[in-house]
């Protein structure tokens with residue numbers, strides 16, 4: 001599937017940068033408008049966080065995905081109102097700042113920051129960043145939400161690697177406070193500084209990590225998750241009891257298998273394969289049970305079945 005298009009994923013790109021506000025320099029940029037590419041688990045959550053924090057937010061994906069994403073964002077904000085975390089006015093203002101479109105060029109045309117959240121596939125992301133380099137304004141910061149891939153390789157596709165940075169949000173994006181800011185070897189100082197200011201303006205805590213496979217979080221998290229799967233395979237204990245061991249015995253807020261269901265088994269498999277290919281080491285080798293479940297479409301919460309059964313109405 002081509003990485004970008006004027007009408008949505010799968011349609012060839014028609015870059016339209018002629019009327020872009022292209023003459024500001026990155027140093028002068030105040031981020032006011034954010035474009036989020038990909039409206040799956042992470043893209044929808046990131047768009048919600050940006051809109052709630054006061055940014056004009058444009059979300060891009062295929063029409064049916066956008067419909068589901070907007071529904072999920074509405075439901076999450078409604079839940080926040082019911083729990084007293086969000087006022088009805090804040091919910092309405094966030095929704096008013098958010099729009100969704102299958103038109104790629106239109107989505108990024110006025111963006112000061114683009115956050116990419118398409119699947120964990122280097123070729124797909126590189127292709128998309130190639131499109132962004134011409135379709136987004138020259139001043140815009142280009143960020144990837146990759147969990148593990150090389151920011152340098154993604155950035156190389158733009159021909160302007162100083163504009164590119166990793167912004168690794170965690171799931172669910174509206175709850176988790178950490179954002180890993182990944183500095184590629186050619187990420188510019190102005191880009192890094194804009195990224196850090198942006199993360200703080202979302203009320204989140206940034207850490208700066210160098211561009212090493214899996215960064216500071218996925219590299220450790222994936223080892224725990226894969227080992228838990230191997231233990232299920234070997235009949236050491238049930239998924240529930242392995243999770244309980246880490247929750248009650250080690251005070252983890254969520255066990256590694258339940259977390260895998262939230263993240264998506266396909267996403268975890270992509271990360272494991274990439275870390276195994278780049279870092280080596282048996283600890284990153286994906287167990288058969290993970291490959292089998294992904295092949296069977298048991299991707300976790302988003303499909304209703306993973307190591308646990310989920311009510312798909314509440315997914316996300």
Ligand SMILES: NC(=O)c1ccc[n+]([C@@H]2O[C@H](COP(=O)([O-])OP(=O)(O)OC[C@H]3O[C@@H](n4cnc5c(N)ncnc54)[C@H](O)[C@@H]3O)[C@@H](O)[C@H]2O)c1
Pocket residue numbers: 001002003004005008009010037038039040041042043060061062065117118119120121128145146147148168169170171262263264267
């Ligand atoms: N799931 C997690 O917990 C998690 C956490 C942190 C980071 N990430 C990273 O975030 C990224 C997205 O993961 P996800 O879990 O949201 O995946 P997902 O499969 O839920 O969503 C990906 C979305 O991208 C869309 N897409 C594919 N190609 C596209 C294109 N060319 N243009 C526009 N949209 C396109 C798909 O339609 C889909 O809706 C990955 O890099 C992943 O590693 C995931």
